[in-house]
Amino acid sequence: MNISVLGCGRWGSFHAWYADHIGxxxxxxxxxxSGxxxxxxxxxxxxxLTLPESVKLTDDLRxxxxAADIVVISISSQQLRAFCRDLAALGLDLSGKRFVLCMKGLEIGTGKRLTTVFYEELGSAMRVAVWVGPGHVQDFVRGIPNCMVIAAREMKLTRELVDTFSSPLIRFYYGEDLLGTEIGAASKNVIGLAAGMLDGFGYSSLKGALxxxxxxxxxxxxxxxxxxxMTVYGLSHLGDYEATLFSPHSNNRxxxxxxxxxxxxxKLAEGVYTVExxxxxxxxxxxxxxxxxxxxxxxxxHKDPKEQLTQLFLRATKSE
Incomplete structure (x- = not known):
């Protein structure tokens, strides 16, 4: 399978490494x-990570x-709309390609999900999915396995992509609720920001309540x-809490x-934008x-952090 990864930061370079790793x-x-x-x-x-020579590097978007059967997009979520316009401007027939959005966020100013942004710019007939869930690049490249989820509007596409990307290193689950998967994946970064604030005050024991x-x-x-x-209790949100709320590798925490x-x-902390x-x-x-x-x-x-967090966790008595 020919796979092109667009975006060469932390996760983009990992997705290229991983796709090569599984053949x-x-x-x-x-x-x-780009630096x-x-x-x-x-x-x-x-x-x-270190990329093998078999991964081709290019700055030519066209x-x-x-070259791709599957196009993986791994960029900042706030750049997606403009980037989709760049893709449209290429004038290529994209209808036969499958796209995978490997980022977590919501568009500032509209609150729109990333697949919605993608459909608006490139057409509702496009085949696009999201790939989200727990894990850190640093762990994956050391061979430490994890579970992730792929979700799309159509289950046929979800199954095709899970079959393409599954390996002993990453076990994929089928996401059956695209909306919940996207909202859950984006919002866990905001919970990660709150977790980091608790760590900063030495209030880490409050993470259970958080x-x-x-x-x-x-x-x-x-x-x-x-x-x-119930989607929020799956891999896109609650399942990603360890990696986002506790790990030293979490940018949001x-x-x-x-x-x-x-x-x-x-470094980029997507939760800063997502909370807006x-x-x-x-x-x-x-x-x-x-x-x-x-x-x-x-x-x-710019409200006082200690005062705000105290008010949050010591609110008036109410039913759980």
Whole structure:
């Protein structure tokens, strides 16, 4: 199978490494002038992994897309709409290709899911899925296995992609609720920010309460949006809590901790953007999201973190 991965950051380079690892023919694309791509071209490695020579590197988007049966997109979620327009501008017939979105987020300003953005820009007839779930690049490249989920609007596509990407290293499950899978995957990064803030204050024992209440409030949102409220308890959200709320490799957890301790943090933490979209959805669907609202108040309104977190976990007595 010819697989092209678009985006050569941490996860993009991993998806290329993984697809090659399980026997596919792989092209990895990065933007011209990208520091990530330049480092890979020069040394075939980054801080996470070493790419074998069998993975082709290119900055030619047309070449990468043309060569692919399956196109994996692994970029910042907020860049997806503009990137889809770049794909459309190529003038290629994309109808026979399968696309996989390997990122987690919601569009700021609209609250739209990433597959919705993709369909709006490239057409509702396109075949697109999402690949989400727990795991860290650092663990996968050491041979530590994990479980992940692929979800699409049509189960036929989900099954095709699970068959293509399954291996002893990653066991894939079929996602049957695309909406819930996308909302769950995006929102777990916001819960990760809150977890990091608790770590920063030395309140890590509150993570149990955070997990219980986080899943509850987001299950209510998913249900209000028309999804299955139980999806949030699967791999896209609760199943990803260990990797996001506890692991030292979690960018979102680290961002929250460093915010409290006053350290600079330069890497991408998608939850910072996702919480804006979640607050828009909270208003649109009239669902209270107290954890998300607290994270938003701390990060975007610059409210006092200790006061906000104390209010969150010591709210007026109520039924669980």
């Amino acid at each position: 596919h023919t792989v092209t990895l694309w990065g933007r011209k002038g 990530h791509l330049a480092a890979l071209m020069e040394q075939r490695k980054n801080e996470y 070449e990468a897309v043309s 997990m219980a209440r986080g899943t509850h409030e987001l299950s209510r949102l998913i249900e209000a949006m028309g999804g299955d409220r 680290r961002f929250g901790e460093d915010l409290i301790t006053g350290k600079p943090f330069a 979209a979640l607050m828009d959805l909270s208003r649109e669907f009239h669902v209270e999201l107290p954890i998300c609202a607290t994270v938003y108040a701390i990060i975007h309104d």
